[in-house]
Amino acid sequence: MPAVLIDGQPDAQISPWDRGFHYGDGLFETIAVIRGKPLFWAAHLERLSRCASLLRLPAIPEQRWLEDMHALLRPELPRQVIKLILSRGPGDRGYAFTGLETGTRVVYATDWPAFPSCHWQTGVAVGICETPLIGGAPFTRCKTLNRLNQILARQELNSRPGLSEGLMLDSTGLLREGTFTNLFWVRGGRLETPKLDFAGIAGIMRQEIIRWLTERHMPVYELDAPPAILAEASECFVSNSLIGIWPVNSVAGIVNFPTNRPLSNQILSWLETISLVEKAE
Template sequence: MYRLDGTEWTAFEPSVDTMADRGFLLGDGVFETFRIENGRIRNDELHASALSESCTALDLTMPDWATVTAAIGAHADSGNRVGKLIVTRGPAPRGLTPVAEPRPQAFLQLSERPEPPAQVRLASVPIRRSATSLAARYKTLSYADNLAARRLAVAAGADMALITADDGRLSGGDSANLFWLAGDTVQTPSLSCGARNGVMRQRVLAWLEARNVDVEEVEAAPTALLSADAVWMTNAVAGVMPVVTIDGRALEHDHPLLAELMAADL
């Protein structure tokens, strides 16, 4: 792991000092995860914009993006890697009192990219997502709901949780955005359903628009997925992942549009 010291990224080993950081104590921070190829961030500008929006929402200082890309170029080898950039409020006294003079910290973790799943099994979970929650709209360090949802999904024999909004509308996965094909139209949950506007979500929407495919951002019930011609999840690390079952029920997933989208390797 690396830590930003001024304008230099230096090797960092967590220590007892880390325990004074608001990110560790309270989850007071945000993160952005991205793929790295040949020392460069895929979809670089979209990730920079996403992190900036998250920092703004939590009143955090955005690290200089040029130093981030320079550090990745210097430390990431030419292989297929995953980068995770974490921004915290920094060390502060205990409690919830706002920090008068924050000392924000930035950390960069580099790791091997796991093999993307060829398919995904979803399980419905009772955890709900609120559109007004910062943890739903941004990648905050407060990931308790997502982790609990994944545990429940795995316990049910699935790979990922299917999460709905407070009123039961489809929202997305525990770590991915949701899409499905209904006839000639691709549908995805509206951001009003607590869906995060992920980088891969943006890339897929742009790809579909460029091919004149009708797209709708909708407020839909989970039953909409059962009659879909194809269902898939997306995130920046895994890309496009076909959904083959929901709660053990098999779904259609062999569709030319989905195959073309996966081949595009966005």
């Protein structure tokens, strides 16, 4: 069972009147921990704080998050997962909030997920989800506690064996993201990724990949694109904070990618240096 602190207490409980439970009125961050140190901590906290301000959630000082997190970390483990959850806290019946809510702060630690090593070495197959991605409002670009859109899209994969991820389109049929990842592809010698100003969440790993490549004079281009554009790509990968990246070997019904994927391998080599992924044997 994961180790959990609620408002800093190990034996506390969530109120049945908590708005996070009732309405998904809150945010979360999932953070990779490498040898007891949270990876890209500042970026995760910045996004949490920025979205909390957007949603007018109670502000939680960084020190409280750090105290809770360090109480749960096990530095003897090579990797852990820490999740931060912030809800608006208990409130009265109805959607409206008063602004006087004090918030509920949850931090929990879990073991590292056991993904198959072939996901990095030979790549994964992905499909296109029928469930459209909700967009058009600022809150849809935050990691809110309401994940019904992604839950329904992810459920589609249960009836499609062999797919490790599903790509989600917005209401106009354009690529935006995976059910739990961001998407990149190489086309015409340049790296491209969907624009996320209308729909989709700009993941921390996505942000760090763009930063790392930009520092090496390899720009990343954001664009609105339909799924058919992937047929023009020479390689493709998906990313998030725990997997780093998974190369994509096929998109169902669209394309099978070559096994030669130089840019994906270059990024994987970088992720090995920060111990997020294990070196292939």
